[in-house]
Amino acid sequence: MIVDFDFFDIPRGMSDPAEIWHGLVRKGVPPIFYTPRNGGHWVFLKYIDIVEGYRDHQLFSNHQTPIPPIEPFPVMQPQGVDPPDHNVFRKLLAPMFTPLAVRRMTEGLQHRANTLIAGFADAGGCDFIEDYAAKFPTATFLDLFGLPEERLPEFIALANIFFRSTDSQVRAMNVTDIYEVLDEMFRAKLREPGHDIASAIVAARDEAGGRYPWQDILNCGFLLFVAGLDTVTNTMAYVWRYLATTPEARAHFRGRLDDPAAFQIAIEELMRISAVSNIYRRVMRDCVYKGIQFRRNDRVVLPNMVANRDPAIFDNPQAINLDRKVNNHLTFGVGPHRCMGSHLASGRS
Amino acid sequence: MYVVANMNICQGHARCEDICPEIFSTDDNEGKVVIAQSEFPDDLLEKVRLAVRNCPEGALRIVKGGKA
Numbered sequence: 001m002i003v004d005f006d007f008f009d010i011p012r013g014m015s016d017p018a019e020i021w022h023g024l025v026r027k028g029v030p031p032i033f034y035t036p037r038n039g040g041h042w043v044f045l046k047y048i049d050i051v052e053g054y055r056d057h058q059l060f061s062n063h064q065t066p067i068p069p070i071e072p073f074p075v076m077q078p079q080g081v082d083p084p085d086h087n088v089f090r091k092l093l094a095p096m097f098t099p100l101a102v103r104r105m106t107e108g109l110q111h112r113a114n115t116l117i118a119g120f121a122d123a124g125g126c127d128f129i130e131d132y133a134a135k136f137p138t139a140t141f142l143d144l145f146g147l148p149e150e151r152l153p154e155f156i157a158l159a160n161i162f163f164r165s166t167d168s169q170v171r172a173m174n175v176t177d178i179y180e181v182l183d184e185m186f187r188a189k190l191r192e193p194g195h196d197i198a199s200a201i202v203a204a205r206d207e208a209g210g211r212y213p214w215q216d217i218l219n220c221g222f223l224l225f226v227a228g229l230d231t232v233t234n235t236m237a238y239v240w241r242y243l244a245t246t247p248e249a250r251a252h253f254r255g256r257l258d259d260p261a262a263f264q265i266a267i268e269e270l271m272r273i274s275a276v277s278n279i280y281r282r283v284m285r286d287c288v289y290k291g292i293q294f295r296r297n298d299r300v301v302l303p304n305m306v307a308n309r310d311p312a313i314f315d316n317p318q319a320i321n322l323d324r325k326v327n328n329h330l331t332f333g334v335g336p337h338r339c340m341g342s343h344l345a346s347g348r349s
Numbered sequence: 350m351y352v353v354a355n356m357n358i359c360q361g362h363a364r365c366e367d368i369c370p371e372i373f374s375t376d377d378n379e380g381k382v383v384i385a386q387s388e389f390p391d392d393l394l395e396k397v398r399l400a401v402r403n404c405p406e407g408a409l410r411i412v413k414g415g416k417a
Contacts, residue, residue: 091379098380099363264367328364328405335406338360343380 001292003029006037007278007301018275018305021045022318025306032292039068041280041299042292047310047330049290050302053281054335057082059289060281060300062337067280067299074175076223077216083336089220092204092212093340096144096197102343105144109347112139129237134160137232140344141225145185146196154181155225163230182221186214197224228341231276235345238274242320252322266322267346272329273320275304279333304330351387351412352397359408365400372397382408 005024010017024045031046044050053060061082066073075081078089095101116135120126138155142148147155158181161174186202193199201220206212243249256262283298307330309317314327332339339345352372361380365373371393374383389397401409 094361094379095377098361098377099366099375100377261367261370268364268367325399326402328403330405332362335360338362338405343363 001030001033003033003035003043004037005033005035005043007043007303008038018309021303021306022309032290039299041067041301042294043301043303045303045306047307047313050304050307050330051334053300053302054279054330054333054337057336059284059287061284062086062281065280065282065299067301069299074179074222075219076226077219079223079227079337080219086336088206088212089216090336090340092201093197093220093224096200097340097342097344099343105344108143109140112136112143128240129233133233133236133240136236137229141228144196144224145198145221146189146194147185147198159226159229162226178222178225179218182218182225186217186221227339228345232345234276235271235274238276239270242270242274249320249322262323264346265324265327268327268329269320269322269324271331271346272308272314272324272327275308275329275331277331277333278303278305302330304333350389350391350394350397351414352384352389352401353387353410353412354382354384355408355410356381358406360406362405364403364405365409368400368403369393369396373400 034042078086120131165171189199189202279302281300283294285296287294311317332342359381363375372389376383
């Protein structure tokens, strides 16, 4: 039941980090096990258990979950709040990320992509992550929030510290800095609203016609800032590396430019194989779950990249099949907290 | 044949819309599924079936005969 496993310990040069998890599966460790590393936490390895973990929000809370634990940690709205309170901000933000809303953004996103590419096209090459994959999602955030392009370096610097620093003091300061920037931005939107998401959030009213608490508005901004940056950068890196090294895959996409359904099927497969998020939950009460004694406040990791390659669910799961017809991958999660930005992330158009 | 959705568990993945836009779309408010016509023609059976099997929440169901 206890396995010494540190999921941050990815050997240098390992090209597919999913291997650290699949190594465990091959070794035959129990499908639910405990590791004392990173503050101690459980790991679920079976697709079916991971789905149940996502759906059972009464037992597995999304509140205060980072591993290793960070205290205090801002409550992201609505990601860090369980139903029914979760629904308040989910309902407020969801319309901004529906498939139709994303279709309306397509032109802006394409323009952004073309601008970035034009920046290095003449050089004949680029550092894909630094020159494109890190810039694109941050620039998209600036567009959605109606902020000027000149602020790109500032926001990239903030995001880099958030995702890369391992120094707890630096991280605490960084969170304070991000909140200050968000506070200043939302105040500016109150004075001078635009046609952007930040303006829509500050203008929103609850059912009684009142404003939402300022802290909740900041927490929404924080979620939107951090949720769509590193995940997008990393996923892009895996997807483009695969495309760059696999001529048949490039031909597959080129041949389906006029067939959106087939194109989307291929994208879903790249999403399945390139899952980068390992999601955390917190146990709400002492209980015996599937024969295992859980304690209140135990942390649980639901690794999407393991679920997505569970042979009980996916045929030939380690192979990339761009025609995979049934593909219920968990890259965007499942259940009430399912990724709100998924339609934007998978470039639906 | 009819296709029905459990709106309580639909989370707006929109996989059904990708696979069978003839029948499924998503509303622009919450992003949840909208079924254009619950009773669908036989020639769409394969596509609807694929959409049902691709719903990560298991929110869609095909019903024979009358509406469920």
